[in-house]
Amino acid sequence: MAWFKRTEKGITTATEDKKDVPKGLWYKSPTGKIIDADELARNLWVSPEDDFHVRIGSKEYFEILFDNNEFKELDAKMTSKDTLNFVDTKKYSDRLKDAMEKTNLKDAVRTAVGKSKGKELVVCCMDFAFIGGSMGAVVGEKIARGIDYSIKNRVPFLMISKSGGARMMEAAYSLMQLAKTSAKLAQLADAKIPYISLCTDPTTGGTTASYAMLGDVNISEPGALIGFAGPRVVKDTTGKDLPEGFQTAEFVLDHGFLDFITPRKELKDKINLFIDLIENNEIR
Secondary structure: OOOOOOOOOOOOOOHHHOOOOOOOOEEEOOOOOEEEHHHHHHOOOEOOOOOOEOOOOHHHHHHHHOHHHOEEEEOOOOOOOOOOOOEOOOEHHHHHHHHHHHHOOOOOEEEEEEEEOOEEEEEEEEOOOOHHHOEOHHHHHHHHHHHHHHHHHOOOEEEEEEEOOEOHHHHHHHHHHHHHHHHHHHHHHHOOOOEEEEEEEEEOHHHOOOHHHOOOEEEEOOOOEEOOOOHHHHHHHHOOOOOOOOOEHHHHHHOOOOOEEOOHHHHHHHHHHHHHHHOOOOOO
């Protein structure tokens, strides 16, 4: 006689009690390498086999840079307005609402202040998940206020760029942020406070044409796309084939627009090293 005997026939589990395999357990890099999601997070979202740097947002960068992930967010509740009543395939106001619900963010940048290797640092970090990290009036204002905080409290400033450029739905209001942020960075330079610019994938458009390239030290993560117009636009305009690796961080470094390329695991140490060197402080 069998030790096990089914007493009920068929599947009896209620639909609402059924368990699917959770999504996101594995990550596949562009080169085809597969890695466990938890291991990827432990490796700072860098694929260990091919060193591919997965695109991450402000939450993850704050975890990497701030000691014990402790920080104070500045202007956390600031949100964009549809001043122009802009409509394309949908209303801009609806796009903003949808983006907030999907990302749990208020806009495409977050500003925070906290200690990194024991010393205070102001970090403005863009989020590509929010309308492609596009730069509107709120993005410009939050960056400007972050710079003001740095000047007032004499704290080094770090800008992490990750953007498709200006936010077209805000038209000239968006383009004005290029001049606004550049003017604020000039004030930061006059105050002799260090400014480190970190370009991550992608850094394009008006972001590249303004604050992303104005750092005392301009650095990038490996493989990041950095440029003004995208490769397809450049190719269609010039009618010429582009060099291999065009607009990658490595290509931009070779042509003198970057100072260093820094792997994500070394970001915290390298950024604080640059700040100590600029301020002529003892190396931490």
